[in-house]
Amino acid sequence: MKASSLPNREKRFAGIALPALFVFGGIGAGTAAAADISGNHAVWGLGGKSCFAYIQAGAQGADRTDYRDYVMGYLTAYNAVTPDTYRIEGHMDLDQIMNWIGEYCDAKPMHGFEQALADFAVEHTATRLQRAPQRSGR
Secondary structure, eight states, rough: GGGGOOHHHHHHHHHHHHHHHHHTTTTTTOOOSOTTTTSSSOOOGGSSSSSHHHHHHHHHOOOOOOHHHHHHHHHHHHHHHSTTTSBBTOOOOOOHEEEHHHHHHOOOOTHHHHHHHHHHHHGGGHHHHHHHOOOOOO
């Protein structure tokens, strides 16, 4: 089925989460599975934008919902493919993650938005949740 014939919600998922799974398929297993021989990989969607573009979107009062959706897709894919990782973001909520990204992009406007997320993952590896929380009553 072509992406253009999918309902909006499914289009956004296909456009954000699925490419992220392919792009980050080998992050935890080694970079060879996720990159070409030179260490490069394709970046889809908003990940290809610069941090400057992200800053400008906020400065112009634009709704950053698409960026938030991209971040959720990226982190979901990262969590799914990275060994010993339940939540790379630890106990942070989405607003805290977006604040971290905003500070990163303010400091490094020439970096790509995807690079901000990759650096987020590296910086938060030590504080990630490695296992799902135990639930009582089951």
